[in-house]
Amino acid sequence: MNPELLQNADIFRARVLDWYHQFGRKDLPWQQNVNPYRVWISEIMLQQTQVSTVIPYFERFMARFPSVQALADSPVDDVLQHWSGLGYYARARNLHKAACVVDEVFAGEFPRNVDTLTTLPGIGRSTAGAIASISMGIAAPILDGNVKRVLARLHAIEGWPGDKKVADRLWQIAEGYSMAEQNRADTREYTQAMMDLGATLCTRSKPACTVCPLVDGCKAVAEGNPTAYPHSKPKKDKPVKATWMLMLQHKGELLLYRRPDQGIWGGLWSFPEFGSEDALQQHLALQGLKPRQQTSLEPFRHTFSHYHLDIHPIHITLSRKLPSVMEGLDQVWYNESQIEQLGLAAPIKKLIQILHHANPVKQ
DNA sequence: AACCCGGGGCG
DNA sequence: CGCCCAGGGTT
Numbered sequence: 001m002n003p004e005l006l007q008n009a010d011i012f013r014a015r016v017l018d019w020y021h022q023f024g025r026k027d028l029p030w031q032q033n034v035n036p037y038r039v040w041i042s043e044i045m046l047q048q049t050q051v052s053t054v055i056p057y058f059e060r061f062m063a064r065f066p067s068v069q070a071l072a073d074s075p076v077d078d079v080l081q082h083w084s085g086l087g088y089y090a091r092a093r094n095l096h097k098a099a100c101v102v103d104e105v106f107a108g109e110f111p112r113n114v115d116t117l118t119t120l121p122g123i124g125r126s127t128a129g130a131i132a133s134i135s136m137g138i139a140a141p142i143l144d145g146n147v148k149r150v151l152a153r154l155h156a157i158e159g160w161p162g163d164k165k166v167a168d169r170l171w172q173i174a175e176g177y178s179m180a181e182q183n184r185a186d187t188r189e190y191t192q193a194m195m196d197l198g199a200t201l202c203t204r205s206k207p208a209c210t211v212c213p214l215v216d217g218c219k220a221v222a223e224g225n226p227t228a229y230p231h232s233k234p235k236k237d238k239p240v241k242a243t244w245m246l247m248l249q250h251k252g253e254l255l256l257y258r259r260p261d262q263g264i265w266g267g268l269w270s271f272p273e274f275g276s277e278d279a280l281q282q283h284l285a286l287q288g289l290k291p292r293q294q295t296s297l298e299p300f301r302h303t304f305s306h307y308h309l310d311i312h313p314i315h316i317t318l319s320r321k322l323p324s325v326m327e328g329l330d331q332v333w334y335n336e337s338q339i340e341q342l343g344l345a346a347p348i349k350k351l352i353q354i355l356h357h358a359n360p361v362k363q
Numbered sequence: 364a365a366c367c368c369g370g371g372g373c374g
Numbered sequence: 375c376g377c378c379c380a381g382g383g384t385t
Contacts, residue, residue, distance in 0.1 A: 043369095044369095047368065047369055047370085048368070048369090048380090048381075048382080048383095049382080049383080050383070050384090053383085086381095086382090087380075087381045087382055088380060088381065088382090089380090089381095090370090090371075090380075091369095091370085091380095094370085094371085121370095121371085122369090122370070122371085123369095123370085124369055124370050124371090125369090125370095126369065126370090127369070127370085143369095144368085144369075145367075145368055145369085162377095163376095164375080164376080204366090204367080204384085204385085205384090205385065232366075232367090233366080233367090235365095
């Protein structure tokens with residue numbers, strides 16, 4: 001462990017810059033003829049799309065809109081057309097809006113400080129930092145996804161970066177490293193180096209720690225699990241619901257009803273459901289049914305995107321068919337030959353198969 | 364099929 | 375302020 005790497009910004013920057021000079025990418029289109037306009041456009045494109053896809057878009061965009069004035073002077077539909085295929089069209093609209101603001105409010109010159117840059121539509125703190133540091137030599141930190149990952153691992157920052165407290169901590173660290181004494185070339189290269197490090201070495205799932213210039217200072221590596229950082233979004237624990245499913249069998253047939261179009265498994269065929277075992281038993285009593293044979297199958301959990309459903313299947317064998325079980329809904333006595341014909345939710349299909357397996361139907 | 368992304372918009 | 379969304383790529 002090398003604590004100086006974490007505490008001394010000069011040592012940290014020297015390591016990062018040295019790596020960048022040896023291995024970093026320096027020939028990307030937006031790294032040529034660097035100016036605020038080109039950096040801005042590239043940053044917005046790179047927020048949503050990977051480098052290899054962005055390159056041709058960037059070239060076409062620059063050929064058509066070579067300057068912020070050219071962009072401001074063009075109809076927004078023209079801008080959207082050159083954005084077509086990238087998605088996130090609100091960003092293209094913001095691009096055009098911001099170009100107009102730069103043209104009209106700032107006399108065609110990008111503001112030379114982060115706070116004013118941030119007032120432009122579509123430019124937040126990170127994009128402003130990238131424009132300021134890369135194209136203006138201003139010592140501003142950035143915190144895009146790549147840098148977030150590098151810093152969260154290096155310092156083993158607990159928590160999800162979407163949480164404000166965690167983001168604030170990461171910004172604080174980024175600021176600490178970016179503020180060290182430096183010259184203008186350093187500032188540009190340092191920012192590019194940090195993004196490159198995150199994009200090419202400190203990747204989300206397979207970080208190349210063995211060749212990382214920061215490995216000896218990396219707390220996540222010291223803990224033995226760099227990919228644990230940054231912590232992922234806490235999946236809000238899903239509520240657990242329970243249902244009791246009535247599997248009525250008569251000879252080789254099972255009673256299914258068609259679910260309403262709205263709600264889960266809309267329009268699919270399913271077993272009658274009840275909110276509790278008591279409700280199920282009460283229903284049976286109302287139907288004048290006193291089952292001789294009743295089996296509770298092993299309850300199991302089915303998980304939806306937004307909740308868990310604990311399914312308690314209750315199997316009952318009848319000696320005669322009931323006329324109607326679920327008031328007002330289509331029902332059908334189902335046998336195995338219909339397996340392809342009816343739309344069944346996955347757990348229902350599973351349940352039917354379990355039953356057939358346990359009690360092979362004697363036809 | 365879940366996760367990810369910088370910034371905007373909403374309650 | 376916190377929460378959700380966009381929209382397609384990666385894993």
